[in-house]
Amino acid sequence: MEQGDYFDTVLVPRLKKVAYTPEWKNSKPKRFATAEEAERSPRIMKVIRLESYEDALNNLELRRTEAQQSLLDSPQAQGADGFREQYLLRYMLDVETRGSQSLLNVSAFMDPTAYRLKVKRPGSDESREVNVDLLETFNWLIGLKVDHIAAPRTYSAAFRRDADPDLPADAPRRLLLDGRLKEDPDGPWWFRTVTGTTPDGRRTLVIWRKRPGGETPEGIERDNLVLDEWFRKQGYSSKDSEFDLIYVNGDNNLENLKAPDDTWKVRLIEEDFFRLMFDTEGV
Structure with missing residues (x-):
């Protein structure tokens, strides 16, 4: 068996x-x-399934041009000390497979509930796609002693542009919420938070969010406006003594919400996720 x-x-x-x-x-x-x-007796048992070496390889995606492939297939590139061998060992994993799911595809963090890997079924060559628990993985990576994991909450919002008559006609119009940010079970903006303490004693808030706006300038602006309003609604901007460090996925403007005497710092989940997975700073 x-x-x-x-x-x-x-x-x-x-x-x-x-x-x-x-x-x-x-x-x-x-x-x-x-x-x-x-x-x-234990009340709760947690089963953690780790990505295997074979799963990591199966999720690599190559991005190679025909010219590159032709050069690698040439007789001059063959052999144990040939160009092909050196290329595969030193370049392929660093460049050609960058962005593969098993090497952390940070663009997939727009929806942290939908990060998927192909996992081989035990005893067969068949693979199936499974969701990766990014939230739990990140807690382990930063060594977070978790105090609370909140239930996910979703919101809807409407928008308008600032109609200040004193602005010149060609001046950029600031994006505003048209009404309040509304909690809505079918809303596209999704948030889930984790609170805890890092190994060095810093009180930490981790904010996971869906970014339905994607990478368009308008979409980024809407997603960040919703994040700012949600952040204010939670009262985090007035809780300087509660947190030392705030993590959030995706570029954001939370630093702009700090009062002059606030000391909390904002860090990107993607940056520390990648650094800690691949030890890019020798940590």
Whole structure:
């Protein structure tokens, strides 16, 4: 039996049964756990599935021109010490596969709930797509001691441009909300927060959001306006003593909301995610 099959079909069911009561017979509990056994038994079990080496390779996507491929296939490039071997080892993983899902495709952070990898099924060559828990992964990467993970909340909004008559006709018009930011179960703007403490003792807020506007200037402007209004609505801009560090995915304007005596700092999730995954600063 493959280890993956054994884990799901044998080990996990046994752990669940033992957590319920320590004695079983014929797949039925012989007795209920005593008060002391119940007190010492785990209430929650967390299963963490890590990306395997084979999964990482299967999710690499090459971006190579016909001219590059022709050069690599030429007789002069062959051999253990040839150009092809050196190219594959030193260049391919750094450049050609950059942006692959297994090497962190930061553009996919626009929707942190939809980051997917192809994962091989145990004991077969068949692969299936699974969602990657970016939230949980990032908590582990920064070593966050989690205090609270909030339920996701979604919002809708309408917009208008500043109609100040004193502005010149050709002056850029500031984007404003037309009314309030409204909590809406079908709204496109999604937020989920994690609060905790980093290993060096900094109180940390991690803000995950969907960015439905994409990379267009208008879309970025709308997404960041919604983020600013949501941030104010939560009262974070007036809670300087509560957090030392604020993480958020995607370029943003949160630093502009700081009062003169505020000390909290804003960092991009994508930057630290990539740095910590690939040890680019020797951390």
